Amino acid sequence: xxxxASHVSAPPTTAAVDLVGVTRLFGxxxxxxxxxxxxxxxxxxxxxxxxxxxxxxLLRIAATSLSPTYGGGTVLGFDLLxxxxxxxxxxxxxxxxxxxxxxxxxxxNLRLWCRLLGLGPEGIDGAxxxxxxxxxxxxxxxxxxxxxxQRVAIARVLLRGPDLLLLDEPYTGLDAEARHAVDDxxxxxxxxxxTVVLATHHPAPExxxxxxxxxxxxxxxxxxx
Amino acid sequence: xxxxxxxxxxxxxxxxxxxFGKDLRIEVRGRxxxxxxxxxxxxxxxxxxxxxxxxxxxxxxxxxxxxxMAILFSAVMASRRAYQTETEDGALEGLLLAxxxxxAVFLGKAAAVTVELLALVxxxxxxxxxxxxxxxxxxxxxxxxxxxxxxGLAAVGSLFGVVAESARTREAVFPxxxxxxxxxxxxxxxxxxxxxxxxxxxxxxxxxxxxxxxDVVFLSIGVLVFGYLMED
Numbered sequence: 001x002x003x004x005a006s007h008v009s010a011p012p013t014t015a016a017v018d019l020v021g022v023t024r025l026f027g028x029x030x031x032x033x034x035x036x037x038x039x040x041x042x043x044x045x046x047x048x049x050x051x052x053x054x055x056x057x058l059l060r061i062a063a064t065s066l067s068p069t070y071g072g073g074t075v076l077g078f079d080l081l082x083x084x085x086x087x088x089x090x091x092x093x094x095x096x097x098x099x100x101x102x103x104x105x106x107x108x109n110l111r112l113w114c115r116l117l118g119l120g121p122e123g124i125d126g127a128x129x130x131x132x133x134x135x136x137x138x139x140x141x142x143x144x145x146x147x148x149x150q151r152v153a154i155a156r157v158l159l160r161g162p163d164l165l166l167l168d169e170p171y172t173g174l175d176a177e178a179r180h181a182v183d184d185x186x187x188x189x190x191x192x193x194x195t196v197v198l199a200t201h202h203p204a205p206e207x208x209x210x211x212x213x214x215x216x217x218x219x220x221x222x223x224x225x
Numbered sequence: 226x227x228x229x230x231x232x233x234x235x236x237x238x239x240x241x242x243x244x245f246g247k248d249l250r251i252e253v254r255g256r257x258x259x260x261x262x263x264x265x266x267x268x269x270x271x272x273x274x275x276x277x278x279x280x281x282x283x284x285x286x287x288x289x290x291x292x293x294m295a296i297l298f299s300a301v302m303a304s305r306r307a308y309q310t311e312t313e314d315g316a317l318e319g320l321l322l323a324x325x326x327x328x329a330v331f332l333g334k335a336a337a338v339t340v341e342l343l344a345l346v347x348x349x350x351x352x353x354x355x356x357x358x359x360x361x362x363x364x365x366x367x368x369x370x371x372x373x374x375x376x377g378l379a380a381v382g383s384l385f386g387v388v389a390e391s392a393r394t395r396e397a398v399f400p401x402x403x404x405x406x407x408x409x410x411x412x413x414x415x416x417x418x419x420x421x422x423x424x425x426x427x428x429x430x431x432x433x434x435x436x437x438x439x440d441v442v443f444l445s446i447g448v449l450v451f452g453y454l455m456e457d
Contacts, residue, residue: 065318066457089324097315101247103254115243116325118234140254149314 015074016041016164016195017062022071024057024218031057033218034071039197042190044208047199049215055199056095058215059166062197063093076163092162096172098153102142106133106152109141113156127155131181147178154181164195171202183208237326244333248307249340257306258341265302266295266349274356284357289418292353293411296371297378299345300407301400303338304382308390317390320455327452331383335447338379346371362424366433370417373436377410380443387454409439 017039024032032054047055060066064084078086128134131151183205311317389399417432
């Protein structure tokens with residue numbers, strides 16, 4: 001039976017993400033080619049590379065949103081192909097699409113996720129407060145800027161408390177306040193025991209201990225110092 | 226690690242109710258049914274009313290068919306709309322990646338479209354009775370025909386809505402997938418409505434049986450395969 005992330009601990013394997021020989025084709029066009037990606041638990045890894053390098057596809061494969069055409073691996077100790085729901089219960093993919101419903105308020109969006117995932121609603125105000133959105137929690141998302149939407153999305157992450165956070169260009173179109181909220185989420189991740197894989201063109205937040213991998217042509221081409 | 230206490234994973238029906246409530250709330254706030262579906266159905270009925278002229282007999286004979294045509298096209302529009310809200314900001318991927326029973330998404334969405342269409346049926350029925358002077362001999366079979374027919378339309382629309390979302394030409398693909406499949410609903414609905422209006426309840430019952438069977442088949446298929454359809 002599936003449970004929210006904090007209910008069941010994942011199997012004790014060393015790597016949070018261990019993709020082996022992963023290839024993903026869109027039609028006949030390869031987006032990722034025989035890529036190996038290993039991220040240890042509690043580690044923060046930043047993926048860098050030009051547009052179309054395959055960073056987003058790699059993240060989506062790790063999140064189980066996309067299936068690899070060839071290859072496989074484990075995420076949080078669960079098989080990428082056979083144990084998708086277990087991975088989904090513990091991982092969160094954040095992109096510049098915030099997955100919010102525009103005709104619901106910020107609080108209603110979070111309440112929906114609480115209902116679906118079996119989380120108590122008592123943490124909603126706290127999560128919105130942490131990203132500076134408590135004052136507008138009763139307003140519909142339709143009137144929010146991209147930055148405000150992204151902060152509500154971060155509040156959703158805080159509510160779920162995933163073991164693995166996969167972020168795909170989370171800084172796109174954000175104002176300073178929203179960028180600060182993303183930075184804060186990243187900085188707190190290690191102390192909260194969270195593994196992070198971040199694909200971005202922006203510099204990593206100052207003081208954040210991380211490893212950088214360069215992706216190009218669908219391959220992880222080198223590890224930067 | 227979670228900032229809040231977890232209460233355990235909610236069951237299938239609680240998840241379906243959450244999706245149902247969300248869709249209905251969005252619909253009420255967006256006023257899509259009132260703003261688009263109702264004027265569309267009214268225009269269709271009035272246009273045909275004028276086309277057929279004032280002869281009461283012709284209007285009475287064609288009323289069930291026109292009524293179901295209006296419901297059918299409204300169902301297509303309502304089902305498309307139910308998925309447009311999911312794709313506006315990538316919410317459908319969020320539902321895919323959520324550790325929930327995907328069949329609950331199907332059932333919740335189908336239930337919301339059903340309620341929306343039933344509200345529309347009431348308004349359209351009033352219009353048809355007023356415009357075409359349609360008499361209702363057996364109200365109970367008539368209500369059953371609409372309820373069962375609408376459930377079937379919502380089930381097919383919600384099932385194939387998610388398929389159409391993955392297509393680049395989704396606006397064209399969706400009606401092409403749905404319209405041939407719902408032909409039995411259209412035929413059985415028209416016949417049951419016609420017979421119920423004429424007060425021939427017993428004869429209407431066999432068409433109601435067909436509608437019920439259609440609902441059971443497509444709701445079952447939806448519950449069984451929706452999760453697979455959502456996946457990459």
